[in-house]
Amino acid sequence: MISNMIRFPSSLFDELDEVFFGFPASVARPRRERAYPPINMGVTDNSVEVYVFLPGMKLEDIDLTIEKNLLSISGKREGEKPEGEDATIYREERFKGSFKRVITLPDDVDPEKTEAVYRNGILHISIAKRSEAQPRKITVKA
Amino acid sequence: MTEQNVQNTRQQTPQQPEAMPLELTPAVDIIEDKSGVTLLVDLPGVERDGLDIDVDKNVLTIRGNINLHTDEKLNATYMDVHAGTFTRQFTLGSELDAGAIDATLKDGVLKLFVPRSDVHKPKKIEVKAG
Numbered sequence: 001m002i003s004n005m006i007r008f009p010s011s012l013f014d015e016l017d018e019v020f021f022g023f024p025a026s027v028a029r030p031r032r033e034r035a036y037p038p039i040n041m042g043v044t045d046n047s048v049e050v051y052v053f054l055p056g057m058k059l060e061d062i063d064l065t066i067e068k069n070l071l072s073i074s075g076k077r078e079g080e081k082p083e084g085e086d087a088t089i090y091r092e093e094r095f096k097g098s099f100k101r102v103i104t105l106p107d108d109v110d111p112e113k114t115e116a117v118y119r120n121g122i123l124h125i126s127i128a129k130r131s132e133a134q135p136r137k138i139t140v141k142a
Numbered sequence: 143m144t145e146q147n148v149q150n151t152r153q154q155t156p157q158q159p160e161a162m163p164l165e166l167t168p169a170v171d172i173i174e175d176k177s178g179v180t181l182l183v184d185l186p187g188v189e190r191d192g193l194d195i196d197v198d199k200n201v202l203t204i205r206g207n208i209n210l211h212t213d214e215k216l217n218a219t220y221m222d223v224h225a226g227t228f229t230r231q232f233t234l235g236s237e238l239d240a241g242a243i244d245a246t247l248k249d250g251v252l253k254l255f256v257p258r259s260d261v262h263k264p265k266k267i268e269v270k271a272g
Binding site: 035038039040041042043044045049051053054055056057079080086087088089090091092093094095103118119120121122124 | 169170171172173174175176179182184185186187188189209210211212213215216217218219220221222223248249250251
């Protein structure tokens with residue numbers, strides 16, 4: 001019985017990688033990101049928008065600081081411990097442990113006007129540009 | 143069919159970051175115990191509406207669309223994530239009960255529990271007094 005239990009998932013999931021990806025499992029697995037968490041960043045006329053791909057976090061485990069124009073995102077991501085005594089981790093690709101990323105923001109931002117929201121595993125940080133850096137519409141008088 | 147699709151999309155290069163044409167392979171943890179198999183899938187930015195879990199015969203397909211709620215006027219300056227969709231497929235063994243999958247999505251992590259079919263669960267056999 002025990003030996004059946006141990007053997008079964010291995011044959012189950014090895015099979016899947018070959019069938020669906022057509023190349024060895026080691027290649028098909030997502031490569032560990034060189035930098036965790038992945039970040040996308042962009043600018044609008046009025047702000048700098050940073051999107052941090054950080055699923056499954058507790059808010060108290062995320063540390064966010066801005067010093068001068070350096071935005072620093074750090075924290076710790078805990079792994080889920082198997083519940084039962086008989087549980088075995090068969091595959092472990094998700095990031096676990098401490099992380100830190102530092103982003104250089106453009107010079108024209110105003111760190112005082114920063115908002116951060118965590119939603120659906122995305123940390124969205126919005127930093128306003130200084131008012132003098134924002135485009136202004138100039139009315140032409142007759 | 144599936145195999146070809148996966149390879150084709152991987153060879154494409156993103157011409158317009160806004161269009162985000164590529165597919166991502168989400169990171170997965172797989173834990174198994176006596177009662178069944180638990181999959182934890184990282185799907186940051188995926189909402190319930192954008193998540194599709196499908197079992198066809200014994201093939202489990204997970205597909206999720208990333209929604210960043212971005213401003214249309216946003217110009218990308220840096221991107222680690224060039225795609226807008228997560229996709230991954232698994233074959234379920236006959237020992238598992240595909241009809242009884244339990245799925246929860248919280249903070250961009252999908253937790254899927256696939257129980258073992260009753261037939262394959264270790265059973266305690268009661269001995270009745272004769």
